[in-house]
Amino acid sequence: MNDDWALFRIDDRLIHGQIVTVWIAELQIKRILIIDDVLAEDLFLQNVYRYSAPPSITIDICSIKEGPEFYKSDNSTTSTMVIVRSPAAAMQLFEIGFPLKHINIGALGSTPERERYYKNISISTLELETLRKLQEYGIRIYFQRVPSEPPKSLEPS
């Protein structure tokens, strides 16, 4: 069991260029676990994500509900990166006992509800509250799109 993830990331594009070209090399990632309810239902997209990952990377996909189970059954010691789509998903995982120590916020695209918060990361008021709550539970929350940028901590309200 490996409760210290190399990276736990909130990213609404899940896997994309920044992850494939930069993070994987930086953290020597061997496996990516995507926890997402939409993807867990969509076999077509699952295949797209599996096949578009670099050859050396294993991709696992599960729903939020299966998250803790997936984590318990995992005996690997390889460096794993976990990706979820939204702060709400991170909160749901935390509430059902998924171990979290730090959360990297890498990308959240703009929507009518969200306002631009940091570079191209946009956050809604509700999401900001969720993140602050998680921070109060002792989880380190930081914004960092790629390793070459310094991490920016979430400011308390």
Add this chain to the structure above:
Amino acid sequence: MNTKKIAIAFIISLVLLFVSVASVKASAGNQADAPKIGLGTAILIGLMYYGSLSPWFANLGFTVFYRPLVAGALVGLVMGHPAEGVAIGANINILYLGWIGAGGTLPSDPALAGYLGTALALAGGLDVQSSLALAAPLGLLGSVTFSLRMSLSSIVPHWADQYAEDGNIRMVALSNFIYTQPFLLLLYGLPVAVAAYLGAPVVSASLNWISQNALWVMNGLYAASGMLAALGIAMNLRYLFLPSVWPYYFLGFIITTLLGEQVNLLILAGIGAVLAFMHVRFTQSGETESIQITEAPDPPPGILTRKDVFGAWLRWLFFSHASWNWERLQGLGFAHSMTPIIRKLYHTKDDISAALKRHLVFFNTQPDIGGIVHGIVISMEEERASGADISDEAINGTKVGLMGPLSGIGDTIQQGIVIPIGLAIGMGVATGGNISGVTEGNILGPIIYLIIVAAFVWGVGWLVWWQGYKQGRKLVLSVLSGGFMKNWITRAQVLGNFIMGALTVSFVNLSTPVAIRIGGTVIGIQNILDQIIPNLLPVLAVLLAWWLLSKKKVSPVMLLGAIIFTGILLSYPIWPGVDAVTNEVIRVGVFK
């Protein structure tokens, strides 16, 4: 804002400024043969820098004109020294071989180093190798303007929202570039033109003063440039030094070392390519997972013609990043590319307005391979317009679901394979395969690079766009499955490692003049090293830089600053060496 990066760039600039002011006062001399930068030339250089970031070159801006190899050639051309420009550009480019800008993150600005760096190096009469140490700090300054551009451009999609509300297709399309481009011309072109015009006499006078009064600093710039070249290769190796393919780096290094003066990068690339095919052929596990696509794609409803789909592609090819911004990244670019499709498919104001708004939302992908998404979305829009029940959510879900993975694979292929390998070949041709002692470059280098990249960006870009339209989602899986893509990536990694080994020999020029006394005779350390393995210092420098970057997590910017300072400091002549002419023992710096 990356304060550390700016601080380092600032300190280096401050030191350069101090040296400059001191030297302008101390010297009235001027190199007679170095070209000067007049007002007209300075404006041209500013325009070219803007051009490399503009949408006017059918996506060859960022992929071709943004690269120092090409920038050097263009600056050389307008300054009347094309051959020198090509060589300087090729040498500066070695630092940016492993440069990747993904999803709106720019680690530094190769184009600024390329355009301004080449201009100042030419005006200062600097030798080809040392120009890299002058250009590298300039590259760090570029990321400041990038942040400003991305923030300010965020307002434009809101104006486009208004035009979409009114169903004004023409203005949605125009708003993608009429607001941002004049602003970018000022933001990018003006500072560079001013810096070239005012900076050239200062740099020229200061270099002149240094070479007359502190020659060891010039040796320091030369040595630092050699080490920066090692850093450039190491940055690329971060993505290439992978299990089972890393030995090809050493094979490339050894073969190129054996070739000595006979180095020809094109032939080496050919050997590397053969090795790459053999590697995949002999390491395949035999079985590859494959998804069999049995059902034939549904024929499109037939409203759109090939010309409509091509028109949409052209708009994307040129303007995908014209209004790139933090808030929606390529959102407006996507909507712009869809305008000819929307015009053809929808006819009431409400339908047009809804379609425009549907495509003005956040979007970002890799522009070439990501075109599959557009192809699929165009076919979905066509089906919807002909009565099929396709919801807004289905269309947006397709965009959101595919843009991430396709940009991952697109960045890997375009920025991680096509561009670096194309650059390596172009740089090799430009310098004749060995940077040491090169003063004039071969203009064929940048031209070959342009042809390689244009073939990919235009050829593959249109192919996946059109096939995405015709085959829909089925195409994605048939392209990705069956190990097809993975095999190509593995081949590219083999070739990449091999080429990096070759470049270590041809572009990292480091040697030491230090000598030691054994018994009664004085022996140069370089002689001893050459007898063990020729080019030992270059390969050690690359491996050290790679170890610091990937194992010790030292940031490239820190390393860049440290290299320039230690390169210069270590060149202070306090070490024992042998004078080549008189054979007497003299004081030398650590590096030649």
